[in-house]
Amino acid sequence: MESSLEEIEFLALSANRVDVLRLLSEDRHTRRELAEATGASQATLGRILGDFDERSWVKRDGSEYVATATGQLVSAGFTDLQEILETERTLRDIVEFLPTESLSFDLRRLSNATITTPSQTRPNAPLQRLLELLEGAEEVRTVSHAFNEQTLSVVRERTRADEQTFEGVFSRSAIEALSEESELRRRLEDLLEADRAGVRITDEEVPLAVMVVDDVVYLLLRDDQGILRASVDVEDELVRSWATETIEEYWTRGEPLEGDSLESE
Known part of the structure; x- marks a missing residue:
C-alpha cells in the first residue's frame, strides 16, 4: 500500500492528473470533454482514469466520469497544498x-x-x-x-x-x-x-x-x-x-x- 507521500508524488508529477481530478471533482465529464479541457491525449487519459479508478477516486457513469467522495477530498487537499506553496513562494523573501x-x-x-x-x-x-x-x-x-x-x-x-x-x-x-x-x-x-x-x-x-x-x-x-x-x-x-x-x-x-x-x- 502506497504511503501518503507517494500518493502526493503520484499526483504532483503530472499536471494532467491534477487537472483531470479537479475537473471531475467539479462536475462529470466525458473523455472527449476532458481531452478538450486538458489537451491530454486519449491514451494519457486512459492511463490517468485507470489509475484513478484503482484508487477509487473516480467512477464511470455511462460515457461520463465523476470523482468519488474521496476523490473530491484528495483534489481539495491538493489544491489547498498548492495554494499554500504558492503563497510561501510569494512571501519567502x-x-x-x-x-x-x-x-x-x-x-x-x-x-x-x-x-x-x-x-x-x-x-x-x-x-x-x-x-x-x-x-x-x-x-x-x-x-x-x-x-x-x-x-x-x-x-x-x-x-x-x-x-x-x-x-x-x-x-x-x-x-x-x-x-x-x-x-x-x-x-x-x-x-x-x-x-x-x-x-x-x-x-x-x-x-x-x-x-x-x-x-x-x-x-x-x-x-x-x-x-x-x-x-x-x-x-x-x-x-x-x-x-x-x-x-x-x-x-x-x-x-x-x-x-x-x-x-x-
Whole structure:
C-alpha cells in the first residue's frame, strides 16, 4: 500500500492528473470533454482514469466520469497544498519582515498580493508604490509607527483640495519626529486644518504600518533597524476587514492631535 507521500508524488508529477481530478471533482465529464479541457491525449487519459479508478477516486457513469467522495477530498487537499506553496513562494523573501503576530488572517489571502522591494536602481520602490496608490485614492485610513515626509505631503495636498478623506493613528514618536522640523511641522499643521483629515496619536507600541487605500490594503515592511525592506498590497475582502478593524481599534484608543499641541510634542 502506497504511503501518503507517494500518493502526493503520484499526483504532483503530472499536471494532467491534477487537472483531470479537479475537473471531475467539479462536475462529470466525458473523455472527449476532458481531452478538450486538458489537451491530454486519449491514451494519457486512459492511463490517468485507470489509475484513478484503482484508487477509487473516480467512477464511470455511462460515457461520463465523476470523482468519488474521496476523490473530491484528495483534489481539495491538493489544491489547498498548492495554494499554500504558492503563497510561501510569494512571501519567502519578505516573511522575516512581516508583522505576523499582528496578522490574524490566513496568509493565503496574500497569494495574489503585489510585493514591491527596493532595487539598486529604485531603492524607494516600496514607498513609490504607496504614493502611486495615494495619489488616486478618495479614502485613506492608517495606523503606523512612522509618518514619512512624502506620504504627509500627498495626503496634505489631497485633503486640502477636498479630493481625499484621511484618518491616521500614529505613534507619538512618529509625530514628534515631524514636529522637530519646522517645514514638516507646518505641513502637518496644514493637514490638521483640513476638514477631511483627522490624526490621532498613541503611546501604545505600534508593531506595523498598515493602510487601507480605497479597496487596497497596503503594508510597509521594515527590518529591526528601521530600514525599508518591502511593501505588500492586496485587494482582498477579509484582509481589508482585518485592516479596518485594526485601525479602528487604535483610532478608538488614540488621542486626537490638535495643531496647537504640536509645539509641545
